[in-house]
Amino acid sequence: MKKLLILFALVLLVQAVEIQKDTLPNGLLVLSIEAHKLPEVMVRFMIPAGSSYDPAGREGLANLTSQMLIRGTKNYSGDALAEAIESVGGDLSPFCDEDNAGLSGRVLTPDLPLLIKMMKDCFYYPVFDSLKLARLKREVISNIKAAEDDPEQAGSMVFRQIAFGAMPYAHDPAGYDSTVTAITVQDVRDYYQYAYGPKSGQEQSFVVCVGDFIHDSLIALLAREFGDWPGKTGDFPHYISTPLPEKPVGRIIKRDISQAYIFLGFPGPGLRAPDWNAARLMNYILGGSGLTSRISNSIREEQGLAYDASSYFYRFANGGLFIAGVQTKKEMANQAVQSLINEIGRIKDDLTPDEIAWAKKYYIGHFPLTYDTYNELAAVAAQIQIEKLGFDYFDRYENKINGLSLDQIRAAAQKYLHPGAFYMVIVGDIKPEDIKIDGVRWLD
Numbered sequence: 001m002k003k004l005l006i007l008f009a010l011v012l013l014v015q016a017v018e019i020q021k022d023t024l025p026n027g028l029l030v031l032s033i034e035a036h037k038l039p040e041v042m043v044r045f046m047i048p049a050g051s052s053y054d055p056a057g058r059e060g061l062a063n064l065t066s067q068m069l070i071r072g073t074k075n076y077s078g079d080a081l082a083e084a085i086e087s088v089g090g091d092l093s094p095f096c097d098e099d100n101a102g103l104s105g106r107v108l109t110p111d112l113p114l115l116i117k118m119m120k121d122c123f124y125y126p127v128f129d130s131l132k133l134a135r136l137k138r139e140v141i142s143n144i145k146a147a148e149d150d151p152e153q154a155g156s157m158v159f160r161q162i163a164f165g166a167m168p169y170a171h172d173p174a175g176y177d178s179t180v181t182a183i184t185v186q187d188v189r190d191y192y193q194y195a196y197g198p199k200s201g202q203e204q205s206f207v208v209c210v211g212d213f214i215h216d217s218l219i220a221l222l223a224r225e226f227g228d229w230p231g232k233t234g235d236f237p238h239y240i241s242t243p244l245p246e247k248p249v250g251r252i253i254k255r256d257i258s259q260a261y262i263f264l265g266f267p268g269p270g271l272r273a274p275d276w277n278a279a280r281l282m283n284y285i286l287g288g289s290g291l292t293s294r295i296s297n298s299i300r301e302e303q304g305l306a307y308d309a310s311s312y313f314y315r316f317a318n319g320g321l322f323i324a325g326v327q328t329k330k331e332m333a334n335q336a337v338q339s340l341i342n343e344i345g346r347i348k349d350d351l352t353p354d355e356i357a358w359a360k361k362y363y364i365g366h367f368p369l370t371y372d373t374y375n376e377l378a379a380v381a382a383q384i385q386i387e388k389l390g391f392d393y394f395d396r397y398e399n400k401i402n403g404l405s406l407d408q409i410r411a412a413a414q415k416y417l418h419p420g421a422f423y424m425v426i427v428g429d430i431k432p433e434d435i436k437i438d439g440v441r442w443l444d
Helices: 004-015 061-068 078-086 109-124 130-149 150-166 177-182 185-195 213-227 276-288 294-302 330-347 353-371 372-384 393-402 406-416
Strands: 021-025 028-034 040-047 091-096 101-108 206-209 249-254 257-269 306-316 319-329 423-428 441-444
Touching: 004 294, 021 249, 028 372, 028 393, 040 109, 040 372, 061 091, 061 130, 061 185, 078 091, 078 109, 091 109, 101 109, 101 372, 109 213, 130 150, 130 177, 130 185, 150 185, 150 249, 150 257, 150 319, 150 423, 185 330, 206 213, 206 294, 206 372, 213 441, 257 330, 276 306, 276 330, 276 393, 276 406, 294 319, 294 330, 306 330, 319 330, 330 423, 353 372, 353 441
Parallel strands: 028 206, 249 423, 249 441
Antiparallel strands: 021 028, 040 101, 040 206, 091 101, 257 319, 257 423, 306 319
């Protein structure tokens, strides 16, 4: 009975979600979801100012700029900002991914005007102090070096560089040690002037508000505080995803360790790919469902080669990656690579109705659990806007998943999986001749 009540509550939650859309006079889009379950409000400003806009040689600039927004303004020092938000039990933090940057905040309902005023101060009046920037750069560089020392993170970063080539998605938002070192406070100020403000077009600035508020009062508050934020015009970069290599391309990162970290994959769907649902159901069967996936079952359970074997997608506005990964003993690296290639090739022509029904059941059942907090609901609302999914997404989701055919899922496998032309990175005490695959072009 208890399980039935929980399921009934989740069904009600799915049906009750309504996203309201408003546009301020300066073009800033506002997406709001009233939810009175808890007396708090989540606010997230999304600005197309992520690391894919970094100038060449200044990789990491977008991230530094977003982090500096809360390190001092005309009216608050960095410490004063932190103390003010903590004094009401809230939080305010910057973020920067490949496509977007901005601020995210959470407060109790009575403190929403304070949060909005503080966000305005960060966006309108950042100081960009050179000493604070120098301190931040040291922190970021320390984190970059720590990531480079970690075999898994190092392999992932190098895979991006090889697969994306000259595209800006080749680098992590943090940038590189050398490029972060080169960034000046004037670079940060120039990037802020270039990127921050309401933008229209394919990549649009918007704010998401979720929680315990009255819609009309919220819009009046945002219009009062942000209605005069100058809009941004001009051309913003639009990139084309990297093509497949003509033959396998590999690189070995030498490390004196007993394990081999293997990354093998291809260009994948971007955020607005029309066949994304088919692709992710395919990947759930292949390597995205943990211990029950084909890759895990073959490499971990049947062959005993690894504790961890999986596959996943990275998706961005203008490109994406598919990666299958294994961590195994270095002596087993060749067998693990061969097994990955075999499973990738097999699923292109060997999908069963039972596997597809199982994947559909998971995605439909799991969906309500992806937005059972205000923060998660704000993230889903942002996803809906960025991916152009439509504001009736919650109502259509189950039918869209159920409506996928075996042919559509097989077509996604045929489109995105290429066992004869892949990118591969291996971290470990491995030599190219240890990997018995013909035709690999090994990079230095």
